[in-house]
Amino acid sequence: MRVKKNDTVLVLSGKDKGKQGVVIEFSEKKGKIKIGGIAQVTKHLKARKQGQNSAIIKTESFIDISKVMLMCAACKQPTRIGSGQVDSAKVRVCKRCNETVK
Ligand SMILES: [Zn+2]
Structure with missing residues (x-):
């Protein structure tokens, strides 16, 4: 296991290249992770019930584990x-x- 939950990682590619974040979700099956504040996508939630408001929320999307590098806490x-x-x-x-x- 190269990376696990709560690790601090550096993003190596994509629009968040060079940013650091903490792993918030790890999918062993997919070989992908979600990192807090990284690879955010905007989702539009539509009101399904009466009295519910439509909302636009930001959520993290999965990125490939090969696109990050672990930040060593020691060095x-x-x-x-x-x-x-x-x-x-x-x-x-x-x-x-x-x-x-x-
Ligand atoms: Zn080190």
Whole structure:
């Protein structure tokens, strides 16, 4: 697993290129993630019941996991993730500073 929920990631391509955000949703099936404030789309909600108002809301859309890079909390740099073992548990390791990534 390269990226998971609550990770801070850097967007590498698309209209939000260069922005950072926190992963708010992760779809293992799709290999896609949603990042807070990134890849926002505007949705028009139509009133379906009486007394309900039509609304325009902003919501995040899924982007491909390959379009982001994890921000390492230790060295504050975008990094690639390797895997390692600590006390026989699998951990993610920053390839830049070799710190364990939580
Ligand atoms: Zn690092």
